[in-house]
Ligand SMILES: O=C(CCC1CCCC1)NO
């Protein structure tokens with residue numbers, strides 16, 4: 001198995017400011033801090049573990065590239081792109097669009113490189129240069145909508161890559177699987193009426209965006225039944241996530257038979273993450289990765305692209321990323337050094353209320369053709 005890998009040091013220069021989750025504000029008690037929850041150090045540490053562990057020697061480096069305005073505007077409005085360009089030129093930068101997603105000067109250059117890198121990895125996989133690949137990009141993208149950024153996301157990297165694959169690479173049927181712990185609202189909205197793109201989101205129920213990602217949101221018009229939300233209850237561990245992978249994600253992909261699978265790969269379901277309340281360990285991410293690999297082998301000639309989204313534990317995200325990319329490459333170079341602790345705290349058995357939710361969504365798989 002040849003696995004592509006993409007990282008560029010400038011992804012570690014994305015400036016998320018001196019706030020914590022919110023901008024510093026003495027009147028509200030928000031003190032300035034050195035590391036915003038979305039500080040790039042978490043992703044930089046993941047890259048460095050991939051290097052120090054030796055995993056990088058088993059991977060094929062794919063070069064990043066900058067998305068053109070034409071490629072960005074397959075998903076986003078020209079006004080959104082122009083606003084990011086304008087604010088990115090300001091000495092103190094600007095905001096992706098929701099007032100809590102700050103970026104520094106030059107952010108457009110970094111975000112356009114992230115979107116272009118999702119395209120570059122997709123091009124490498126579709127061309128057969130590599131069998132599958134992981135694009136470790138920053139900032140994340142899966143909340144971004146055509147007209148605005150949201151939730152630390154500026155451009156919807158995964159949606160931009162999918163649109164490129166259809167417009168330029170001759171790919172017709174694409175599945176987007178989003179296992180970031182927050183709802184993949186962006187792809188759901190962008191492809192809501194499009195039956196050629198199956199969007200599946202496995203996320204913590206109503207965590208973020210507020211009241212988004214409900215089971216009932218199943219696509220509209222011709223796209224009805226081609227959006228699958230799996231809003232997992234708070235406190236789900238490996239057992240629940242593995243059950244969801246095997247009971248919904250695998251069967252839905254088998255029913256849809258995509259020619260390409262793109263994963264919005266967020267590690268914030270991890271048991272040490274500050275921005276959600278799930279308990280997933282590397283075991284859960286390995287099962288998720290195996291599930292999409294099996295589906296890609298069945299219908300897509302193995303064509304599978306993972307693009308980095310969220311994940312805010314600088315301690316555990318690196319191990320989750322390592323395990324995921326080891327699985328893609330079919331190698332094992334280093335154990336999860338935290339699993340004895342994180343995996344031994346309970347919460348990994350499948351609970352009845354968790355099974356009930358997953359089984360409720362599994363009933364929809366029969367509507368996918
Ligand atoms: O990881 C993320 C960002 C979530 C935060 C954005 C504001 C509050 C929660 N989305 O996938």
Ligand SMILES: [Zn+2]
Nearest residue numbers: 180182268310
């Ligand atoms: Zn997230």
